[in-house]
Amino acid sequence: MxxxxxxxxxxxxxxxxxxxxxxxxxxxxxxxxxxxxxCCGPGNQGGDGLVAARHLHMFKYKPTIYLPKPGSKDIYQRLLRQCENLKIPVLRDTTEFESGLKQHDVILDAIFGFSFKPPLRSPFDKIIHSLRSSNLPILSIDIPSGWDVELGPQRLETQPDSEGKTSVVDTFDPEALISLTVPKMGVREYKGRHWLGGRFVSEELDEKFQLNLPDYEGTEQVVELPQGGQ
Amino acid sequence: MxxxxxxxxxxxxxxxxxxxxxxxxxxxxxxxxxxxxxCCGPGNQGGDGLVAARHLHMFKYKPTIYLPKPGSKDIYQRLLRQCENLKIPVLRDTTEFESGLKQHDVILDAIFGFSFKPPLRSPFDKIIHSLRSSNLPILSIDIPSGWDVELGPQRLETQPDSEGKTSVVDTFDPEALISLTVPKMGVREYKGRHWLGGRFVSEELDEKFQLNLPDYEGTEQVVELPQGGQ
Known part of the structure; x- marks a missing residue:
C-alpha cells in the first residue's frame, strides 16, 4: 500500500x-x-527528525540535532542546511552526544523506522543503550528505534566486532509515540501516549484498506489515540 | 531578499x-x-491554492477548484493530481465557474501574486469582475488579485480584444488577507482581517531586513496582524 x-x-x-x-x-x-x-538516523526517519527539529525551533524550543551518519540523498543535505541556517547545533560524535544528553529535557527518537532489521551496527548499539539509560522522556517517531515493525520490542544482536564477538542490546519503551499514516503492527501493545500524524490519506484509501483512521480536529496535524494498546 | x-x-x-x-x-x-x-491562477500562487484546497478538504471543508489556465510546471500537475485523488471537483470553464459561485460560501483567491502586472488577459478580466460582484466573502493570498504589489488597489486595463478595444476593471477589496512571509507594501492600507503565514523565516533574516515579524503562538502556522493598516 x-x-x-x-x-x-x-x-x-x-x-x-x-x-x-x-x-x-x-x-x-x-x-x-x-x-x-x-536523534536522527541515516534514512527517511532521520529526515522526519530534521524537519521536526526545524519546526521545534520555530515553536521556540531549543533543539540539538544528533546525526552520527548523515543520509547521502540530496534531500537530507538540504534539510540539514535549513537547520544549520537557523543555527541549530548539530552533533556528530557519540561521546559528545552522550555527555550532551544531560543538558536536555526530552529526546525525539528519529533513528530507525519501520524498515529496520538487526543486527545493530555501531554506533547505534551505543545510542540505543544511551537512550535506554538516559532517564529522559522519549517521543519516538512511527516505531521506537530497534523495535520490529510486526513483533514490537526485541533484544538486538550487534554486528560482530573485530574479534568476532557480538553482544545484545535491549530496546527501550518510550513515554510517547507518533505513528505516521497508520499505527504499525509492532506497536499494538504500546501503552504510552500515542499520537497519529499524516493527515493526507484519502477517504478512498481509508476505506479500501479498512484503516479506520480517527477524526482529526480542526486544523490539527495530529490526533491522540486511546492509550493502552489497540 | x-x-x-x-x-x-x-x-x-x-x-x-x-x-x-x-x-x-x-x-x-x-x-x-x-x-x-x-480560484487558482497559472503561477506559484495557484500552487498555493491547490495545496490549500487539499488541506481544506482534510479539514472537512468542501472545496471546489477553479483552474482556468493550469500552470505547466511539473509541480502544478502533481498538486492537481493530489486534489483529484481526493475527488475535489475541478472547474476549467468560466461560465461553469460563474454559475457555480452561487453554490459556495466563501472564495479563496489564489489567482495573482505579487508579480502580477497589467494588462489583464482573458479570462481573468471576467474572473476579477465575478469575484468583485459575487457578494461572497473573499480571503486573498499574499496580495488581492490585481492589486499592485507596491501601490495597492488599482483600475486594470484589459488586453485589446480582436477589434483593438480595451476596457477597465476595478479590483476588489477582500474581507480577509493572508500575507506570506512579510506583508507587501501594497497592502499597508488594507483594513480587513489580516493574517501572516510562512513560519520558516530565520531570526537572522528577520533582523537583517528589519522585518519585525510578530510572534506566532504555539504550533500555529498563522498569526493575526492588527487590523486597520500598518
Whole structure:
C-alpha cells in the first residue's frame, strides 16, 4: 500500500516532521521541555527528525540535532542546511552526544523506522543503550528505534566486532509515540501516549484498506489515540 | 531578499498552502463556510491554492477548484493530481465557474501574486469582475488579485480584444488577507482581517531586513496582524 499518491518526498517529510513537532509540543510542553535532543538516523526517519527539529525551533524550543551518519540523498543535505541556517547545533560524535544528553529535557527518537532489521551496527548499539539509560522522556517517531515493525520490542544482536564477538542490546519503551499514516503492527501493545500524524490519506484509501483512521480536529496535524494498546 | 534558504518549492508551497487553509478556517469557520471556491491562477500562487484546497478538504471543508489556465510546471500537475485523488471537483470553464459561485460560501483567491502586472488577459478580466460582484466573502493570498504589489488597489486595463478595444476593471477589496512571509507594501492600507503565514523565516533574516515579524503562538502556522493598516 502506498498512501503517497502523487506526493513528493519533500512534501511527505515536511508534513510528517511538522506532525512530529506538534506531537512533541503537545506531550512535552514549554517551558519545562525546552531542550530537545533530536536523534536522527541515516534514512527517511532521520529526515522526519530534521524537519521536526526545524519546526521545534520555530515553536521556540531549543533543539540539538544528533546525526552520527548523515543520509547521502540530496534531500537530507538540504534539510540539514535549513537547520544549520537557523543555527541549530548539530552533533556528530557519540561521546559528545552522550555527555550532551544531560543538558536536555526530552529526546525525539528519529533513528530507525519501520524498515529496520538487526543486527545493530555501531554506533547505534551505543545510542540505543544511551537512550535506554538516559532517564529522559522519549517521543519516538512511527516505531521506537530497534523495535520490529510486526513483533514490537526485541533484544538486538550487534554486528560482530573485530574479534568476532557480538553482544545484545535491549530496546527501550518510550513515554510517547507518533505513528505516521497508520499505527504499525509492532506497536499494538504500546501503552504510552500515542499520537497519529499524516493527515493526507484519502477517504478512498481509508476505506479500501479498512484503516479506520480517527477524526482529526480542526486544523490539527495530529490526533491522540486511546492509550493502552489497540 | 530570498527567505527560501535551502528550501525546495515543494516545501515552501506545502507550508504556504497549509497556512492559507488555516487562515481560511480561522476567518470563515465551519459549518457556515463549508463550500469554498478556490480560484487558482497559472503561477506559484495557484500552487498555493491547490495545496490549500487539499488541506481544506482534510479539514472537512468542501472545496471546489477553479483552474482556468493550469500552470505547466511539473509541480502544478502533481498538486492537481493530489486534489483529484481526493475527488475535489475541478472547474476549467468560466461560465461553469460563474454559475457555480452561487453554490459556495466563501472564495479563496489564489489567482495573482505579487508579480502580477497589467494588462489583464482573458479570462481573468471576467474572473476579477465575478469575484468583485459575487457578494461572497473573499480571503486573498499574499496580495488581492490585481492589486499592485507596491501601490495597492488599482483600475486594470484589459488586453485589446480582436477589434483593438480595451476596457477597465476595478479590483476588489477582500474581507480577509493572508500575507506570506512579510506583508507587501501594497497592502499597508488594507483594513480587513489580516493574517501572516510562512513560519520558516530565520531570526537572522528577520533582523537583517528589519522585518519585525510578530510572534506566532504555539504550533500555529498563522498569526493575526492588527487590523486597520500598518
Amino acid at each position: 502506498s498512501p503517497s499518491g502523487a506526493f513528493s518526498l519533500d512534501q511527505l517529510m515536511e508534513l510528517a516532521g511538522l506532525a512530529c513537532a506538534q506531537a512533541l509540543s503537545k506531550t512535552f510542553p514549554l517551558p519545562a521541555h525546552k531542550r530537545v535532543m533530536v | 530570498s527567505p527560501s534558504g535551502a528550501f525546495s518549492l515543494d516545501q515552501l508551497m506545502e507550508l504556504a498552502g497549509l497556512a492559507c487553509a488555516q487562515a481560511l478556517s480561522k476567518t470563515f469557520p465551519l459549518p457556515a463556510h463549508k463550500r469554498v471556491m478556490v
